[in-house]
Amino acid sequence: MASKDILVVSLNPEEGKLFLKEVCEMPVLAESGFAEVHGSEVDLQLSNGEDVGEIVEGFGGAIIMVHFMDLITVEKLRGIYKVFERKPDFDTLIAVYKPMGQNIFKVSCLECGQKMWIPDNRQGATGHCPKCKQAFELTRREDHVRMVLGLVEGIPVVQVAEEDGSSFKSALETLLGKASNEKDAPDSGGRTKLRIKKK
Numbered sequence: 368m369a370s371k372d373i374l375v376v377s378l379n380p381e382e383g384k385l386f387l388k389e390v391c392e393m394p395v396l397a398e399s400g401f402a403e404v405h406g407s408e409v410d411l412q413l414s415n416g417e418d419v420g421e422i423v424e425g426f427g428g429a430i431i432m433v434h435f436m437d438l439i440t441v442e443k444l445r446g447i448y449k450v451f452e453r454k455p456d457f458d459t460l461i462a463v464y465k466p467m468g469q470n471i472f473k474v475s476c477l478e479c480g481q482k483m484w485i486p487d488n489r490q491g492a493t494g495h496c497p498k499c500k501q502a503f504e505l506t507r508r509e510d511h512v513r514m515v516l517g518l519v520e521g522i523p524v525v526q527v528a529e530e531d532g533s534s535f536k537s538a539l540e541t542l543l544g545k546a547s548n549e550k551d552a553p554d555s556g557g558r559t560k561l562r563i564k565k566k
């Protein structure tokens with residue numbers, strides 16, 4: 368990527384700050400910091416998503432933190448993703464945030480918008496909307512996010528878990544590894560495969 372400056376977009380500022388706290392050597396300010404990844408310095412800046420259209424020019428990539436997936440949130444996240452999707456030579460990664468001990472995630476029925484909580488242990492099972500009775504498969508968080516945001520192929524979706532600090536660093540490495548795989552990668556062996564980190 369052209370620049371190593373990375374935008375960390377989180378609709379919830381506290382979750383964004385947590386990301387910076389986990390990956391940065393020493394957060395200089397609450398809204399920005401720098402991290403060292405495979406020997407190179409990466410500057411990170413937080414955004415709540417409202418200003419991405421104006422500030423995106425200064426960045427080479429972005430991490431969009433995703434938590435709830437109700438219709439209003441999805442709408443906002445799609446708008447943010449579209450800004451990045453249009454930008455050439457720009458790398459985007461989606462980080463699905465899982466708070467400590469939260470083993471359910473919130474989605475909206477794609478037919479009627481009814482809000483639902485899907486327990487992690489039901490992922491892959493078949494269920495139906497309590498309101499409109501539409502049947503659907505209860506997908507994994509990552510797959511659900513990929514589908515509802517309409518991500519193009521190649522956009523990595525990883526999980527970051529509050530109880531696993533290393534998952535944040537791993538997300539950042541995945542984004543940067545993707546960037547260096549596309550261009551002439553350094554021979555430092557610092558490549559990161561695109562894969563979901565499982566616990």
Ligand SMILES: [Zn+2]
Binds near residue numbers: 498
């Ligand atoms: Zn429904």
